[in-house]
Amino acid sequence: MKAYSTLKGVLDILQPEILLWNKIEEITRAVLQNFGYTELRIPIIESTELFIRGIGETSDIVSKEMYTFNDRAGRSISLRPEGTASLVRSYIEHGLNNTPQPWKYYYIGPMFRYERPQKGRFRQFYQIGAEFLGNAAPVADAEIISMIDTIFKALHLPDVTVEVNTTGCRLCRPLYRDALVGFFTSEASKTNMLCDDCKVRLVKNPLRVLDCKVPTCIELRKGAPLITEYVCDECREHDEAFKGFLNEIDIKYVENPEIVRGLDYYTKTAFEFTTEHLGAQKAVAAGGRYDNLVADFGGPKTPAVGFAIGVERLAELLRQRLDVYVCAPLIFFAVLGKEAQRMAFKLSTRYRQAGVYTEIGNALHTLKNQLKRADKMAARFVIIIGEEEINKNAVIFKDLVNHTQEEVPLEGVLGCIKGKQAAYNKQKINFS
Numbered sequence: 479m480k481a482y483s484t485l486k487g488v489l490d491i492l493q494p495e496i497l498l499w500n501k502i503e504e505i506t507r508a509v510l511q512n513f514g515y516t517e518l519r520i521p522i523i524e525s526t527e528l529f530i531r532g533i534g535e536t537s538d539i540v541s542k543e544m545y546t547f548n549d550r551a552g553r554s555i556s557l558r559p560e561g562t563a564s565l566v567r568s569y570i571e572h573g574l575n576n577t578p579q580p581w582k583y584y585y586i587g588p589m590f591r592y593e594r595p596q597k598g599r600f601r602q603f604y605q606i607g608a609e610f611l612g613n614a615a616p617v618a619d620a621e622i623i624s625m626i627d628t629i630f631k632a633l634h635l636p637d638v639t640v641e642v643n644t645t646g647c648r649l650c651r652p653l654y655r656d657a658l659v660g661f662f663t664s665e666a667s668k669t670n671m672l673c674d675d676c677k678v679r680l681v682k683n684p685l686r687v688l689d690c691k692v693p694t695c696i697e698l699r700k701g702a703p704l705i706t707e708y709v710c711d712e713c714r715e716h717d718e719a720f721k722g723f724l725n726e727i728d729i730k731y732v733e734n735p736e737i738v739r740g741l742d743y744y745t746k747t748a749f750e751f752t753t754e755h756l757g758a759q760k761a762v763a764a765g766g767r768y769d770n771l772v773a774d775f776g777g778p779k780t781p782a783v784g785f786a787i788g789v790e791r792l793a794e795l796l797r798q799r800l801d802v803y804v805c806a807p808l809i810f811f812a813v814l815g816k817e818a819q820r821m822a823f824k825l826s827t828r829y830r831q832a833g834v835y836t837e838i839g840n841a842l843h844t845l846k847n848q849l850k851r852a853d854k855m856a857a858r859f860v861i862i863i864g865e866e867e868i869n870k871n872a873v874i875f876k877d878l879v880n881h882t883q884e885e886v887p888l889e890g891v892l893g894c895i896k897g898k899q900a901a902y903n904k905q906k907i908n909f910s
């Protein structure tokens with residue numbers, strides 16, 4: 479028979495990794511909550527048009543990487559390649575601008591892009607993203623940076639650098655765009671040496687040339703004009719104030735004028751959190767300001783700033799560092815015979831409803847094998863029920879940590895556990 483496997487670039491997340499993922503989510507959610515964010519569950523599928531409008535037709539994401547298909551009624555649908563467009567759509571659709579401020583939302587979930595899979599890059603990948611709407615002030619950008627920094631500190635993420643830039647606005651960016659085109663077209667040889675993608679970018683969206691990872695393109699853009707030389711006074715003042723706030727909270731940043739982000743909607747601040755530990759995929763979080771997107775989508779004029787964190791990359795960085803615990807059963811029933819199984823099933827239901835993690839052994843297995851399994855699962859207590867115990871209306875109560883064993887009347891079991899429960903049902907696991 480054919481052996482099925484996951485699609486290329488798509489992963490199953492199993493034990494023990496999934497425990498690390500759960501931990502990352504738990505810690506991140508707690509920090510987001512402290513900054514006033516609430517979760518907004520956005521759908522995985524949207525109309526293709528939403529992403530074309532939001533991300534930009536010429537972007538790599540829309541032109542090459544989206545999973546797009548027609549539904550049964552012939553409508554063009556896409557799997558979401560990112561979260562911001564959906565979140566903004568939702569904000570407008572539900573009139574959230576009429577609800578009390580602050581408008582701070584986050585999302586967690588899979589995104590889909592048809593890219594060449596490599597280390598740290600997948601076709602289905604998970605993001606934790608957040609958007610702060612309705613605040614045009616530079617302090618909002620700094621608050622976002624501070625929040626990501628707080629998340630990374632809470633996770634004990636090692637050696638992360640934040641790189642910042644300004645991408646200008648609709649007034650000043652066209653000037654820079656022209657300067658950039660002028661630079662690359664000043665000599666025909668220069669234009670010709672650009673990679674094929676960049677030749678197209680130069681016409682459709684020249685800023686993207688700064689994103690190109692092809693070595694010859696990196697070489698060619700040496701000496702290219704920098705956006706910082708072209709931004710208008712308003713953008714410059716915003717940028718200075720933003721960086722001032724970062725200084726205020728001792729966040730060390732690196733200015734990188736090549737961060738333009740791959741999406742059309744960014745204005746003013748853009749940033750990336752990078753690490754040297756992941757090879758070519760350096761960014762663990764990225765984002766920026768997008769003051770026009772809400773209005774472009776037909777909503778009220780609403781400035782906004784947001785970001786997304788890549789969960790796979792975080793998990794990779796944290797494999798050895800984050801203490802993660804697997805839950806072990808507090809009680810394991812070893813059962814001999816059908817009647818014992820019936821009784822264990824009844825008791826375990828009662829214990830589980832009382833919040834106790836309980837497992838039942840397989841009555842078809844020997845007692846020895848069931849005890850072995852209890853041991854492997856690191857159960858704290860084993861309750862053995864056999865024919866003799868049923869007749870006596872009692873159980874054998876084994877403490878696997880203190881190595882004691884006693885016969886306990888049925889109604890005494892819960893009392894037995896209560897005294898010894900403590901916070902045992904956790905066991906540290908190793909990720910090697």
Ligand SMILES: [Zn+2]
Nearest residue numbers: 647650710713
């Ligand atoms: Zn400007």
Ligand SMILES: [Zn+2]
Nearest residue numbers: 673676690695
């Ligand atoms: Zn290129």
